[in-house]
Amino acid sequence: MSDRAPEVAETPKSSSAPPPAADHGHAHDDHGHDDHGDHDPIHAANPHLAHHFDTPQQQFDAGKLGIWLFLLTEVLFFAGLFCAYTVYRAMRPEVFVYAHYFLDTRLGAINTCVLLVSSLTAAWAVRNAQLGQHALLKLNIVITICCAFGFLGIKYVEYHHKFEDGLLPGPRFAPTEQVWELPSFKAKHPEAAEYAERLVKRAEKLEGSKQGAAVPAPAVLGGAAPTSSTVAGNPPAAASAAATGSAPLAPGAVVEAKPELPHGTTTSAGTSPAETAPEKTLLSETTQNGEGRPTLEQVEPLIAAGVIGPKAENRDVPSRPRNAHVFFSVYFFMTGLHGIHVAVGIGVWIWMLLKAMKNEFGPNYFGPIDYTALYWHLVDLIWIYLFPLLYLIH
């Protein structure tokens, strides 16, 4: 689409004949047509020219300025959400890293392409209107609408998956899968996924052996001093939001190789004698088991995602970062608001289609298509920003 619109004609050129004197062609003019000059040649020749504008060019320019101002307000409207996103991502980067694995990048990318195609057809529709190509105009509007519905459909599928997987905002956040079990995580960080599984299994094993042997679970992973008081089956394991709640682990000990007491041990009846067994750490255990010191590839993605490490919710077992739901709050709010704008856009395009079916648009009058397409481009642009910010986090 060229930047310069064809000159809006000021002399009668449209296909429809000038309306008869009594014809109230100005659809929204509630004034009578007495003797104040609405029958000047320009208004007579341009039925879509409102009474308060002198020329179609003036009307078009006014509309153009108006829609750009409106788009500016829309940008500022979304800016608040982008600002909230920025603040939260700066404060809690691990939440965003953690959560993005749950999003289906493929569907997001398809949606991006769908919207881009719809922007193309929208722009093309403007050109069609300018050139009076009625059939092509209707076709392009229809394609735009179909793409928009497609976008909403894919969004629905994505939302549906999220609801099924328990990925809801706020206190309803209860993921059914652990992040390291996700295919997207496994594909990117296979060693880390496997390492997390190992940690979980070991914790479960300890929990099992602890319960079976009625031996208080060692505070430290690795089957250390069995003389610690009943730490087994203690509340935090059960209450831990992590589905794998079991005996305490010592992730901290993993990286630092310090014989430190793992955190998260609940107060048991007495201090856990495991504190006095510094040599039995996860590290030493793994070394003993011949598995070697955990590598950076195994550990770093888990720390970045807040699964283990200082930002994790549960210090004893691979879990998830604190307040992980914040991402999904932001995700649903931003994509939801965007989706509402897509839906409104569909409504407006349908209205344009109805007008186009009456062949109302032509070289003298294509403003509404132009403005609708501009709105649509903005909706597309906002998605172009949303997609990498939400789906392409590393």
Added chain:
Amino acid sequence: MASPSTTADVVATPSSSDSDNYLTHDKGIASWLLTLDHKRIGVMYLASVLTAFALGGTFALILRTELLTPGKTIIEHDTYNQMFTMHGAIMVFLVIIPGIPAALGNIALPLQLGAKDVAFPKLNLASYYLWVLGAVCMLTSLVTSAADTGWTFYAPYSTTTQTNVIPAAMGAFILGFSSIFTGLNFIVTIHKLRPPGMGWFRMPLFTWALYSTALIQVLATPVIGITLLMMMVERTLHIGIFDPTLGGDPVLFQHFFWFYSHPAVYIMVVPGFGVIGDIIPVFSRKRIFGYKFIAVSSLAIAFLGFLVWGHHMFVAGQSLLAGSIFSAITFLIAIPTAIKVFNWITTMYKGRIHLDTPMLYALAFLWVFTIGGLTGVFLAVMSVDVHLHDTYFVVAHFHYVMMGGAITALLGGIHYWWPKAFGRMYNEKLGRIGAVTVFVGLNVTFFPQFILGSRGMPRRYYNYLPEFQPLHQLSTFGAYMLGVGFLMTAVYLIQSLRKKPDAPANPWGSRTLEWTISSPPPYYNFHTPPTVTRGPYDDYEDLVYDPKIKGYVEKKSGRAASA
């Protein structure tokens, strides 16, 4: 382009008592409710805004009555909280923000531009109905469990209180869109519908003020929209944006809220500046001094207004560095404001002052707004604000600027454009009495509150220490006086409508375009746009008062003023 044929429209009989005008052209309720005529829309806004003002004012009187004694006087504490919340929300969102732009601006702006209407008449009507819808939402909150959060809706209280916050917030959200669309409409109108010969620096100052206000409306209001939406979503879905237990930050709400609400106060007052800027030269019979400076200062205030929101948050925990920067920029806003005030005073110097009612309101404005503005600068000093934050000093400050600034200017503008809009003159003597009563009442109500605040009386408090009682009672007495003044004004204004139209085209001798057509104007305003050959405040000496029609006419032609 077109010849100045409008002068031909205005014949020697400027009164339009028998001729067709926009009030009489179409009859029936549907012709009003579905009108696209900016003048009718403006009149509907005026009636609606003043009704909301009466409601908010009634709440104020009840609040002030409650504060006559330290303990309970007439209402319970919970009711008190709800009442000051609704008083604030109604006044801010239903009255002052729409006030001058939507009511006076809609009536006068296209007329001042020689245009037939605003750029988007349907959008204009939509703006009005959004106002109505927002008002209904707010009233829903009012008649159910009215919100008690204060009009500022701070989280976490607003996200947890059991009162009905959502309709109030939704009402404000909808009103935001009303405001945005009005602003958008005015910007496009001013850019695209100026008549031939009217460059930017030949526009009236009221138009400049409306333009600056519209810029703020368009840029700032979406932010309050998203903020209120976030607060409502937080309240219903607990998504955790402002709730610390869910990982959110309540101070973030304050940042978002004040990012809009500070520019909002300039939406409230800048149109008032415009009204005053139009009134003073006319009633001093002297060209405005420093036209360009006044015009550009509106833009400067609009721009700077976006940079100072943190001065509402000096004690909210933001860093000292941030506070200092906000404080410094707030001082800067005093500069363009002062330029205006000094230029207006200089305009009056060696002029021939006519103390008609609009001028009385303008003079009152100068006095009261200066006090309000200066006390704002006091509050901008961080070390002072630490003591005065959330005290009655702040309450007095913003009432001085809002009541003394915006409302006084609104009343002045109503009296100035009343003859044009309705074709009737009100009783001038009652007008003057009303203006003086309002002025005195205003000062008696709010000046004691400065003292209360600096002595430690906190705001939004239901109970207070007995030592504050005398000042509270004085303030309440002033509030009653204000009520009487407003009531009197309403009565004589409505009375004037029952007369036959008797107003000339140009009762005040102004040079702006709206006074070149009849009072009330015909529904189409101008046949063709007049060609403008001079500034809006030039050549008052060419106008002479004609006692037969009680208005001004051109000396040479005997016709009413031409472009």
